[in-house]
Amino acid sequence: MPYSRPETRPPHSGLNLVAGEWTPAADGRRFERRNPADLSDLVGTFPDSSADDMAAAIAAVEEGAEEWAAASPERRAGVLEAAARWLEDRADELTVELVREEGKTRAEAAMETGRTPKNLRFYAGEALRITGRSYPADDGGLVYTRPEPVGVVGAITPWNFPLNIPSRKLGPALAAGNGVVFKPSPVTPLLAQRLVEALLAGGLPPRAIALVQGGAAPGAALAADPRVAAVTFTGSTEVGRAIHASVGPSRRVQLEMGGKNPVIVLDDADLDRAAQIIVKGAFGLGGQACTGTSRVIVHESVHDALLEKVVALAESRTVGNGLHDGVTMGPLAADFQLEKVLEYVRIGQDEGAKLVTGGARLDDASGYFVSPAVFTDVTPEMRIAREEIFGPVLAFQRVSGLDEAVALADATPYGLSAGIVTRDIERAFAFARRIRTGLVKINQPTTGMAMTVPFGGFKESSTQTFKEQAGDSMMLFYTQEKSVYLSP
Ligand code: NAD
Numbered sequence: 001m002p003y004s005r006p007e008t009r010p011p012h013s014g015l016n017l018v019a020g021e022w023t024p025a026a027d028g029r030r031f032e033r034r035n036p037a038d039l040s041d042l043v044g045t046f047p048d049s050s051a052d053d054m055a056a057a058i059a060a061v062e063e064g065a066e067e068w069a070a071a072s073p074e075r076r077a078g079v080l081e082a083a084a085r086w087l088e089d090r091a092d093e094l095t096v097e098l099v100r101e102e103g104k105t106r107a108e109a110a111m112e113t114g115r116t117p118k119n120l121r122f123y124a125g126e127a128l129r130i131t132g133r134s135y136p137a138d139d140g141g142l143v144y145t146r147p148e149p150v151g152v153v154g155a156i157t158p159w160n161f162p163l164n165i166p167s168r169k170l171g172p173a174l175a176a177g178n179g180v181v182f183k184p185s186p187v188t189p190l191l192a193q194r195l196v197e198a199l200l201a202g203g204l205p206p207r208a209i210a211l212v213q214g215g216a217a218p219g220a221a222l223a224a225d226p227r228v229a230a231v232t233f234t235g236s237t238e239v240g241r242a243i244h245a246s247v248g249p250s251r252r253v254q255l256e257m258g259g260k261n262p263v264i265v266l267d268d269a270d271l272d273r274a275a276q277i278i279v280k281g282a283f284g285l286g287g288q289a290c291t292g293t294s295r296v297i298v299h300e301s302v303h304d305a306l307l308e309k310v311v312a313l314a315e316s317r318t319v320g321n322g323l324h325d326g327v328t329m330g331p332l333a334a335d336f337q338l339e340k341v342l343e344y345v346r347i348g349q350d351e352g353a354k355l356v357t358g359g360a361r362l363d364d365a366s367g368y369f370v371s372p373a374v375f376t377d378v379t380p381e382m383r384i385a386r387e388e389i390f391g392p393v394l395a396f397q398r399v400s401g402l403d404e405a406v407a408l409a410d411a412t413p414y415g416l417s418a419g420i421v422t423r424d425i426e427r428a429f430a431f432a433r434r435i436r437t438g439l440v441k442i443n444q445p446t447t448g449m450a451m452t453v454p455f456g457g458f459k460e461s462s463t464q465t466f467k468e469q470a471g472d473s474m475m476l477f478y479t480q481e482k483s484v485y486l487s488p
Contacts, residue, residue, distance in 0.1 A: 016053065016169065016213055019060035019190040020206035025049045025214070026056070033189055036103040036331040037321035037367040043101050046189040049214035051221035057181050057210035058225050061152050064207025065179025069149045073127045075203075076175055081126035081203030084117035086164075087194075091117075094163070094194060096323065101190050102159060103330040103368070105322035108285055116163040116195070118451060122172030126475050130176065141487040146480040148220070149177035150252065151229035154222040156243070158235045159333055160288050162188030166195055168468050169232045174204065176478035180232075181210045183222050185235075187334050189213045203298050223247055228286060230254070234290075234468075237414070244463070245337050255463040255479055256456055258388040259416030261446040262295040262409040266402065266422040266429065267302055273443070274421040275309035278394070281419070281445035283317055283372045286329050287392035288337065290461075291417040291439065291447045295378075297405045300398045307376055307396055311357050314394075319362060331367040332391060338368040341391035348375050348384040348395070359393065386412050393473030402427050406434050415458030417446040438462060 024030070025047035035041035047053070060220045068076075087094065091113045098109035132145040141401040155169040162184060173180050184192030196211045216239075223231050223243040230252035233243050237257040247253040263281065265274045281293030296307050322330040332338045338361070346357035359373030376396040378385050384395050398406045409418050419441035420431045427443045438457040439449070449455050454473060456462040466477035 011042040012190055014044050014046035014189055014213060016047045016049060016057065017196055017209065017211040018053070018057045018204070019064065019210075025053050031186060033101060033187070035100045035367070036333050037100075037323075037369075039280070039366060043097075044190050046186070046213040049212045049218040051217050053214070054181070054183070054218040054221035055225065057212045058152060058154075058222070058227050060207060061179040061181050061210045062203065062227050065149075065152065068174070068179060068208035069177045070111070071177065073130060076127040076177060077124040079199065079202045079204050080120045080127065080171060080175060081202070083198040083204070084120040084124070084357050084415070086198040086201045087117045087120070088114065094191070095486060097194070098191055099322040099330070100162070101188050103333050104285060105327055105330050108330070109322065112161055112164050115451065116167045119164065119167040120171050122451060123175040126172060127175035130475065130479065131362040132481070137485065137487070139487050141485070142481055143485050146482040146484055147176075148482065150480050151178065152227055153178045153478065154183070154225070154228040154231045155180055156183045156219050156222060156231070156233045156235065157185060157192070159185035159187030160285065160290070162191035163180045163195055163235050166192060167308050169234075170195065170199070170209075172474045173232070173478045174199070174208070174418075176475055178478055179208050181212065181222055181228065183214070183219050186213065186215045212257050220246065226251070228321060232477070252465070252477060253463065254465050254468070256468055257461050258390070258414055259290050259292070259457060259461050260295065260386065260388050260412040261291055261293050261416040261417040261419075262297050262411060262435075263293050263421060263446060264303065264402075264405045265296060265298040265306055266405070266420065266424065266427060267299040268423050269302065269304060269421040270423070271306050271309055274306060275313055277419065277421055277443065277445050278310055279313040279317075281447045282394045283314060283329055283392050284445070284447055286332055287372070288333060288390055289447050291449070292390070293419070294394060295385060295409075296394060296396045297399055297408050298396060298417060299405075300400055301310075303376075303396065303398050307356065307374070311374050314357055314374055317372055319369050319371060321367065322363070327390065329372065331369045333368070335368065337391060338370065341370055341389060342392060344384055344387075344389045344391070344393055345373055348378070348382065348393070350461060351382040351384065353378045353382060353384060353395065380408060380411050388414065391417045402430065406431060410436050413460040416461035417441065417457070419444060419446045438464070
């Protein structure tokens with residue numbers, strides 16, 4: 001089908017937000033962002049910020065956040081609520097921008113543009129629920145606790161949910177009265193800017209937030225700056241480690257990182273259901289979800305039957321531009337994603353695994369399209385069984401029972417999400433007890449989380465310092481508490 005661009009727009013000319021002003025990088029450098037489904041479509045150009053640009057932004061927020069720190073809970077809640085409405089009013093437009101910028105399908109993008117305002121509303125509610133406690137004291141006096149904002153929060157985010165993940169950081173940080181310096185991924189700068197626009201339109205004092213576009217240089221400068229009291233990061237384990245080291249012991253850090261998420265399929269499973277669960281988790285978002293399924297650990301007695309069903313479903317995916325009707329898997333988001341996925345497909349074959357389907361770049365060179373890949377005969381020491389690929393590549397491993405399955409599921413450095421498909425409640429509960437992951441899914445895909453439930457991994461997937469997404473534990477990360485002693 002010849003490609004005709006459904007939305008023709010002039011490229012966006014993005015800017016940083018520093019000290020309440022939309023501004024370019026000091027040296028004027030810019031980077032381009034192109035639609036990964038149509039490389040002739042220039043989404044926009046954005047400031048390629050330096051460490052100096054970041055330092056200026058941090059200084060401005062440090063100074064500018066006072067008004068916001070002093071704002072009443074009602075005012076903070078009102079701003080988040082109004083920002084949510086701004087996003088909702090533009091949901092259709094934002095959905096198209098998200099498809100163009102990141103490469104999601106329209107349905108996947110609509111889910112994100114629908115969820116983000118709900119997140120902001122959730123944290124608007126949290127702003128109203130911040131309380132201290134009081135304690136009786138010996139002399140008839142009292143001690144009370146005083147929750148306060150921590151100061152400047154640095155938020156560093158990935159590209160795979162460019163509205164949703166930042167809203168789970170900026171929402172609670174602002175609800176608690178902090179100033180925020182936001183460093184989004186250079187893969188999705190436009191949607192990051194839209195979130196900031198929403199907050200400003202909602203009435204956030206413009207000097208309480210800074211947006212600094214660019215890559216590793218401003219990100220590293222943000223993490224390392226002692227004026228930043230708390231750093232919240234979502235991204236790869238490798239970058240998370242570097243951030244952890246630079247934050248040091250006296251500042252707060254929250255890291256949500258990579259995964260290598262397995263689904264165990266036992267011999268009693270409904271195999272049609274299992275195949276649906278696996279394929280949704282593995283190939284939704286083109287496999288570019290931190291909780292995406294990348295391993296299937298299956299009882300040997302049902303291996304062949306399950307493989308056949310999964311392969312049939314993988315081959316039925318329609319890969320293409322997410323704005324086209326009928327497309328069920330978009331492109332990979334960037335050139336580095338395409339190179340990495342094709343490289344791991346080669347690695348899997350070189351290691352002796354059997355590629356049953358997919359793993360090839362599609363003929364359509366207008367974008368970063370690959371067919372969903374399924375490997376079998378994968379053994380635990382192979383790299384495709386241990387390393388995060390973050391793409392549509394699924395590895396089948398055979399086992400002879402639950403004990404072996406759980407041991408194998410646990411045999412990677414990661415501990416984000418793990419699933420089991422079984423009709424046996426006893427074995428499902430044993431799995432939930434024994435597996436070392438922060439999310440456990442019984443008869444559900446490894447992806448997909450409820451908005452109000454704690455979210456975070458174990459092992460090298462998360463610091464587990466504070467869980468994201470759930471209201472009360474989140475707010476603790478963004479507040480600090482004084483104990484005030486008072487005598488009559
Ligand atoms: P990434 O780690 O490459 O980048 C994340 C962010 O860090 C980006 O804004 C990037 O510019 C910035 N950055 C890069 N180098 C930096 C440095 N040295 N110091 C400070 N900041 C730096 O990750 P990505 O490619 O954007 O996203 C994919 C990764 O994110 C995958 O590993 C995926 O599993 C993970 N992820 C995790 C979750 C989760 O909740 N656990 C959610 C989504 C994505």
